[in-house]
Amino acid sequence: MGEFEVPAGVDPYTPSVARMYDYYLGGKDNFAADREAAEKIIELLPNVREIARENREFLIRAVTYLCEQGVRQFLDVGAGLPTQRNVHQVAQDLAPESRVVYVDNDPIVMTHARALLAENARVIAVAADMRDTQALLDRAEIHEHLDFSEPVAVLLLGVLHFIPDDDEALKIVTALRAPLVPGSHLAVSHGSIDTVDKDRDRKGQQIFSRTSVPGTTSRNPAQLAAFLDGLEIADPGIVSLSEWRPEINLALPTPGGVGAIGAVARVI
Numbered sequence: 001m002g003e004f005e006v007p008a009g010v011d012p013y014t015p016s017v018a019r020m021y022d023y024y025l026g027g028k029d030n031f032a033a034d035r036e037a038a039e040k041i042i043e044l045l046p047n048v049r050e051i052a053r054e055n056r057e058f059l060i061r062a063v064t065y066l067c068e069q070g071v072r073q074f075l076d077v078g079a080g081l082p083t084q085r086n087v088h089q090v091a092q093d094l095a096p097e098s099r100v101v102y103v104d105n106d107p108i109v110m111t112h113a114r115a116l117l118a119e120n121a122r123v124i125a126v127a128a129d130m131r132d133t134q135a136l137l138d139r140a141e142i143h144e145h146l147d148f149s150e151p152v153a154v155l156l157l158g159v160l161h162f163i164p165d166d167d168e169a170l171k172i173v174t175a176l177r178a179p180l181v182p183g184s185h186l187a188v189s190h191g192s193i194d195t196v197d198k199d200r201d202r203k204g205q206q207i208f209s210r211t212s213v214p215g216t217t218s219r220n221p222a223q224l225a226a227f228l229d230g231l232e233i234a235d236p237g238i239v240s241l242s243e244w245r246p247e248i249n250l251a252l253p254t255p256g257g258v259g260a261i262g263a264v265a266r267v268i
């Protein structure tokens, strides 16, 4: 058990990738089972904490860039537990009218997001599984909050690697892109390990098979490009996260770690 009360609907004994990610980032919203699974992943992938930090920094730069492009609506799928500088804070600091929908299928994310967002009328949290993409897109509260006749940025940050099947991942992305009008954007970040060691991968899958997700997979830039096919990929293209527009926020350290790639692309 963890150090805080277990919210209703939350299973503290099954490791949750949302809480494991919180642990990598140094957060406190995690239980013993999460920390144990996360430590096993750290043994297999020692720079996983650095990857998590780089991913959050990529999120900040990508949302900043999207605001600069005039985007004021964000659909953040696989939003994760609130941490420092969440999407709505980055966007609303630059453009206070920005509207954000956080989507996640983990009950703990919903509990925390709803508490945090209770006083921010421009942000809502929706519990949904992106694998049932049509049901997600049909949710009335999303359409009450976002106007799909105007540009929307769909964020898929650190989440598609939890859909190991390539066809299923492409189906999800294609469905999420379908309602987007020109000027909308898709931002993606994804685990990407140069050489996947088979033994390490098997051990990793064993750990993930006992968590809140079915498994995990690494994808290379060409595989990520398939998700962005037909979109206009912003410079510098599909690159290692720390290489994506580091000039947007020079105040943040760019450790240059490897292990994840990302891109932002525009609907034309």
Ligand SMILES: C[S@@+](CC[C@H](N)C(=O)[O-])C[C@H]1O[C@@H](n2cnc3c(N)ncnc32)[C@H](O)[C@@H]1O
Pocket (backbone or CB within 6 Å): 017, 018, 021, 055, 056, 059, 077, 078, 079, 080, 081, 103, 104, 105, 106, 109, 128, 129, 130, 131, 156, 157, 158, 159, 162, 213
């Ligand atoms: C590693 S965290 C990433 C959080 C945040 N997007 C970021 O980049 O910092 C992945 C999140 O995706 C969520 N997730 C995993 N599979 C999902 C699914 N099928 N539908 C919705 N959310 C999912 C997890 O619960 C977790 O909160």
